[in-house]
Amino acid sequence: MWPNGFLNITSRGRRSKPQVYLTFDDxxxxxxxxxxxxxxxxxxxxxxFFVLGEACAAHPALVRQIAEAGHDIGIHSYSHAHPWRLPxxxxxxxxxxxxHTLADITGSPPRLFRPAYGRIRPATLQQASALQLRTVLWSCSVIDWGAWxxxxxxxxxxxxxxPGDIVLMHDARPDANRPQVTQTxxxxxxLTDKAASLDFCGLSQLLTKPD
Ligand SMILES: [Zn+2]
Structure with missing residues (x-):
């Protein structure tokens, strides 16, 4: 089990350190x-990257490419259904x-979970804990969808x-071209001086190292 946090939910790192955690959903x-x-x-x-199971099943080589590049991959949901609207x-x-879709592709058990829409329900939180998943939300959203x-x-x-922010972004959206905006x-x-002053890390760096 993970060492800290009664509810096993993380939404940011320490402000006193230069680490920033970029995350890409969907x-x-x-x-x-x-x-x-x-x-x-x-x-x-x-x-x-917090991936969708159905997107992994459709693009397994891309999942392997993310893993081989050394990024962390967590689960988001299979189809991005809203957790509160499901039985x-x-x-x-x-x-x-x-x-299981992600584990079969990468060959190792996932360790990170971000619920779709950031909506947590007790049953899934308990399930995440049973699967030894760390539930991760975010402290900063770039709001790369919709009109904004x-x-x-x-x-x-x-x-x-x-410093310390876990940044929510998207590398896919059902509403078309937004990830292009995100990437640009x-x-x-x-390329900015501010980015050069920060240390961008995968979430495993935050969650496995003691403070
Ligand atoms: Zn999502």
Missing amino acids: GPDPRFTPAILDTLAQHQIKAS EAQAREEMRRCY GTLSGVSRRLAAVK ALQNFL
Whole structure:
């Protein structure tokens, strides 16, 4: 089991350290994930991806590519169904199916879980704990979807990240082109002095090292 936190939920790291944890949800998506991987590789930084089981089943090679690049991969859900709108058994099945789909592709058990929409229900939290998953939310969202997901808006919010932040972004969305905005904003941000002063890490760095 994980050593700290009664509820096993993490939403940010320590403010006193320069680490920032970029996270990408809802992928993998062959239209957007490879470009984001390229950007991360150019800057030699690690991030975390919270994947959908059905996207993993459709694009297993892309999942392996994320893992081989040294990024952390956690489960999000199988189909991105809203956990609160499902019968409990179905909500548990969403997690179970995603867990096993990802484990079969990477060959190792997932260790990270982020519930779809950030909505937690006790049964799935308990299930996550039984599967030895650490539940991770976020402290900073770049809001890269909907009407607010413009390049200027996403760029401004990304520029405002603080040490310790777990940053919510997306490398796939059902509503089309937003991940392109995310990738462009990320590419621009990583060239700034502020980004150079931060240490971008995968969540395993936060969750496995004692403070
Ligand atoms: Zn999501």
